[in-house]
Amino acid sequence: MGFMPFNGEAGKISSGTECKMEFKCLYENIGEVKNIINSIHPYEEPVINIMPLLG
Incomplete structure (x- = not known):
């Protein structure tokens, strides 16, 4: 199923x-x-980039 x-x-x-x-x-x-992002994104798979912030 597509x-x-x-x-x-x-x-x-x-x-x-x-x-x-x-x-x-x-x-x-x-x-x-x-x-949360996946539960509200309207289709397939969202692009998620995780970038650590150095403090």
Whole structure:
């Protein structure tokens, strides 16, 4: 079973608006933040980059 596109038709190119969101959290909360992002993301798999901040 394949994924249906969020916007448009399967097998056809479509375009839309994207936005970048940033979150700051403690390292031990990364799993929880990823779960929240995945639960509200409208389709397939979101791109998540984790970058440690040096303090």
